[in-house]
Amino acid sequence: MTVEGRTWAGTTLTDRRAMRRRQLLDAGLDLLGSGGSGAVSVRAVCRQSKLTERYFYENFADRDELILAVYEGVVEDAHRALVEAVDTAGKGAGARAEAAVTAFVTLILDDPRKGRVLLLAPLADPALNRRGTERIPMFAELVREQLSDKTDEGDRAMTATALVGGLANLFTAYLGGGLDVSRERLIAHCVRLVLGANALHS
C-alpha cells in the first residue's frame, strides 16, 4: 500500500497536497490582488486559506516562491484567454488586436484581483521586481507582431516598451475607476494604439 494509495477522508495524500496548494495559491491571489504586496505574508496566507504553516512549507520554500507562483498562474490564465480569443478571431491584425484587448479587459473586469496582479504587482512586489517580471507580458508579444522588421532593434525595443507601458497605464486607470469612458471606447483606443505601433517610428 503506497502513500498514494492510502486514503484519508476519502482522498489520497497526493490529492490532498494538490488541494492544499490550490488553497494557498487562491489565498495568495486574494491577498496580493486586494491588499497588495504588503498584505501577503506566510501567516496571512495561512490564515486566509485556513491551513497551518506546516502545509505552507509543504508546498513552498518561502513567501517569494508563493508570490511568483501566483503571478505565473495569472499570467498563464491571461495568456490562455488571449490565445483562445485570437485563434477564434481570424487572420486580420485588427481583429486579432481587438480580440486580445477585449479578452484582457473582460478578464480583469471579471476578476479585478488578476488585473492588479498583472498590472501592479510586478512593480510593487520585491520578489517579482527582483525577478524582473513584466507587466502584461502577453501584450509584449502582441505588440511585437505589429512592429516592422525594417526598423532597428533599438527603435523596436523602445516602441514596444512605450506601447506596453501605455496599455498597462490605460488598463490600470480603467480598473481603478480613473478613466470615465465605456469599455468599448477603451478597447477601441487600445486597438488603435497596437495597430498604430509602426506610426510611432520615424
Added chain:
Amino acid sequence: MTVEGRTWAGTTLTDRRAMRRRQLLDAGLDLLGSGGSGAVSVRAVCRQSKLTERYFYENFADRDELILAVYEGVVEDAHRALVEAVDTAGKGAGARAEAAVTAFVTLILDDPRKGRVLLLAPLADPALNRRGTERIPMFAELVREQLSDKTDEGDRAMTATALVGGLANLFTAYLGGGLDVSRERLIAHCVRLVLGANALHS
C-alpha cells in the same frame, strides 16, 4: 528670550528642527529610492539619519506622512528642473518637449533614487497609491499641452494616460538598464511620442 532666539550648539531650535527634517527626508529618499517601499520604516529612517525616534515624531505623524513628503519633494525638484529647461528652450513645441525630456532624463541619471521615487513608488507604496499619486505628474502637463481641443474629453484622457504610461515605462526601463540605446536616442524617441500625441487619435 523666545524659543527661536535661544541657541544650542550655535543654532536655534527652529533651525535644528528644520535640519532634522531635512535629514529625515534625505534618509527617506535614500531608502525609498534604493531599497524600495518595504525598506522604509520609522526605525530604518531614524537609523539612516542617525536621529532618535523622538525627532521623527517631531516632524511627521507617521511613516506615511514622511513618504508623501519625500515624494512631493522629488516632484517639486523635477517640476522645477522641467520648468527651467522649458523656459530656456523657447516657444516651439519640439524644443520644449526636447528640453523637458532632456531635463528629466538628466535628473534621473544624476540621481537614480529620484527616478525610482517618481516612476515606481506611486505604484509600489501603499501610502502613495492610497493617495492616488501619479507617476511623473509633470509629464501629464506637457502631454496635455499637445492635445488638440478638438477631441472629446474621453479620448484626451485616454491618450494622455497612454502617453504618460509609455513615457514612464521607457524611463523606468532605461533607468533599470533594460533598454540598450543611447541617451540621445531615448530622448529623441520620447520627444516623438509627445509631439505625435494627436496622431494617436482617430
Added chain:
DNA sequence: CTCAATTGACTACGAACGTTGTCAATCCTA
C-alpha cells in the same frame, strides 16, 4: 551658579513576523 530646555542613549510594551516543534486526536489498513 541655577534652572530649564534639549539632547543622547537607552528601555519597555505589545504586536506581528518566519520558522520550527510538540502533543493529542483522528484516520485507516492490517
Added chain:
DNA sequence: TAGGATTGACAACGTTCGTAGTCAATTGAG
C-alpha cells in the same frame, strides 16, 4: 484492536516593528 501516518491546534524562539517613556548628561541664558 494496534500502530503508524496524518491532522489540528497550538507553543516557542528570536527578530523587527511602532510608539512612548525614563534618566542622565549637556547646553546656555540669567
